[in-house]
Amino acid sequence: MTEPTKIDKRQHIVETAYELFKRAGFHATGIDRIIAEAGVAKMTMYRHFPSKDDLMVEVLTYRAGRFERQLDRLAEQAATPERKIGLIFDRYGRWFNSADFHGCLFAHALAEFGDPAHPVFQAAARQKNGLKRRMRLILEEMIPADEADSVSAALLMLIEGATLTARMGQPDPAIRDARKAAMAILAARRRSQ
Amino acid sequence: MTEPTKIDKRQHIVETAYELFKRAGFHATGIDRIIAEAGVAKMTMYRHFPSKDDLMVEVLTYRAGRFERQLDRLAEQAATPERKIGLIFDRYGRWFNSADFHGCLFAHALAEFGDPAHPVFQAAARQKNGLKRRMRLILEEMIPADEADSVSAALLMLIEGATLTARMGQPDPAIRDARKAAMAILAARRRSQ
DNA sequence: GCATAAATAGACAGACCTGTCTCACCACTT
């Protein structure tokens, strides 16, 4: 076994913190827990991240990056805007049913850090805006830009609401109803073209 | 000025805790802060509520009751299901623009307490189910029961997503886009009747 | 007026929190 390099160790801390934040929340997860789980010394963590805030922002930014890359890959796998949006909803449906589904980390960050000026709030908001932006770009191939903005906002709402509903224990009806509603909204716009 | 009675004092604690939980979150609000703000002794609080968990459940239950009474009053002020749903969305729009809008306390509770077995989680989930149930009953005057269930789920998702979007700083587009999407969903069902 | 109950202020325990610091160790480079 090769020794982990500096970058590996930093990344290992980020991924360990991610798992803990996801399961227990941000406030409820202490530094001591993170370093114990990651198997690193406290000073190692504080060398890479000056404060817990910085670590939380890094975790959110890292996961947002992964998420957006997956989203972009998904959009390439379908031809029409409807199908692309459909694939996004399908992906959410599989996530809702996955073994370690614990709700949306970004939504939880927004809930726990209510101050819009807080860096954690802003990092979480960036992910939501990135998702909306990607859906808007998909929709602009289909409807005018201003309508695409409005529809992408509605689709984001359905996704966020579905995630919350799935969290409350009904993952299958959640994604089914959200998908049905999304397709109804798209059909209405298509018809009014 | 009359002195507050026993019930008044208990209720005063609940309402003070509500304000603090709403602004700063559940974990971030300590008992000491609550009793200082309420102007009561610590033992007074612990006499009424054996633990912080009990107080949080009481706050959520109290607010859910108020919310549902307002919802029921709202439903009486319109004749058709569409108008009733419209009034609910209007009410959310006014809330988004109110001075002390800090997002949905129940959604925040679900985010902070991820364990579905936790009493706080369950108390918050009850409010969401209550809202969905009321919308479903309204819709059952218009479409079959199974469709009403699906549509009310979608409307709940739009409301939750709109609340999150409003929280991120766009209250007016949030309620406008949510309302537009809701009406499109209702129109599609009406048409397929 | 007197007894009972409730409320007050505050100390206190024990645990946890973030963040700093020390010191020893180990791997690698020059």
Added chain:
DNA sequence: AAGTGGTGAGACAGGTCTGTCTATTTATGC
């Protein structure tokens, strides 16, 4: 071989958390 920088283990400070307890005062009912 000596130095350098990252790391581990853990003590530590200073603060906060929930929840308990005591001692005193206030309010209420009979």
